[in-house]
Amino acid sequence: MKFFEHFGNYTMFLLGLFKRPERFKVFSKQTLHEMSSIGVGSFGIVSLISVFTGAVSTIQIGVQLVSGLVPDYMLGTFVRDSNIYEFSPTITCLVLAGKVGSSIASEMGTMKVTEQIDALEIMGINSANYLVLPKILAGVLTIPLLVVYAMVLSIIGGAISGVMGDIISVDEYVRGLRTDFVPFSVWFALIKATTFAFLITSISAYHGYRTEGGALEVGRSSTMAVVYSAVAVIIFDYILSDILLGA
């Protein structure tokens, strides 16, 4: 029952915020600010995670290709596909669910408990539209770019660990990368990233916006935002894979 209550409230929340902004100039300024906060602010953590994800996937796939039945260069193909299809969009978005999601929920929650959201409403401003819509738009525009960046870095990370660990040469790795490349894999990753971005930003904002009480509740909302965003990312990962890649 609790799930349906939340789902209903979340849907109503979304319907309430998709309205024409009060002032387009202010709205675009807010959106740019949020894009900088989400994009530039997440650059470091995404870089770190991506390089290591690529590096680890090269080592682990390399370990499993010892039979000699599969050509060595295929390691590059497997690393490319596993990172583009799954690791870069999903792991990046799970990390962002923690970083961006908790930031959005705590910001909104603090604004709620300190009556800043009430102040907006009393001024005659649709607070959800003013505060949340720029965050969602910024997330939907920025997170897919971060995922593309993560794909590139993870492939580079894979090459570095392959060469450093003497698992594969650069030439063989590049040959693998260029073998049977399906451009749709990038589109698939971008569709996932866009969906995840929407889920992370909207679910986190929803939890922050509903905060009642004080500092303890802000912390609780932040935790709920991260947990629900991460669960939604995993569930939609399955749904989108089934729809877009399933037989």
Next chain:
Amino acid sequence: MIQLKNIKKSFNGKVVLDDISASFYKGKANFVIGASGSGKSVMMKCMVGLIDVDQGEIFYGQDDFVNKSYEERKLIRKEIGMLFQGTALFDSLSVEDNIAFPLRMFTKMTPEEVLDRVNFCLQRVNLSNVNKLYPSNLSGGMKKRVGIARAIALNPKYLFCDEPNSGLDPLTSRLIDELIKEITIEYNITTVINTHDMKSLFEMGDNIIYIYQGKKEWEGEKSLIRSSGNSRLLEFMKASEF
């Protein structure tokens, strides 16, 4: 003028406002007093539309606020200024941006005109050289004054102040009281003040409404309060050493 007619509000079956009717007059400091938990803040939130009433009517002039749509209410809300108990200043914005915020959202003023208006509002609340400071850099009294400056930026017709003196020293409290009173008279606005502070009430109150456990117990002018004959109100005053 604001009029409440038979407003009722319950939360989970607990009656918080019980059939309250009251009038708040233009150009006067209208005080709502009562113990903690008596329903003062809920009543104020109902009046500005942050909480919907279960029953009753709220009139701003001739406009029935309760039966208006969200968009129609927004038009009335643009005529409302509010000073929150915790000031509710936007902590990501500087003092200047806080006061300029409603001007940028709702007027077509040029940046120079906005800045002039911001400086005028700051001067009106006796603050200077604070434009670039952030709320976290301000004292409690300064925050309240910036809150008032933001509330009057759009020349409101109605000013709501929720516990304007809470957390302030007696001297600063008096300054804030004087400021609210001056603004009420100067701009001829309807000011509604929630307070426990009987000193404020006797210094600047015009019309008084006393609420006890969600019900209006007494309403009248300040001069009549001691002869009200309402034992609860007299006890409340006595407890406040008046």
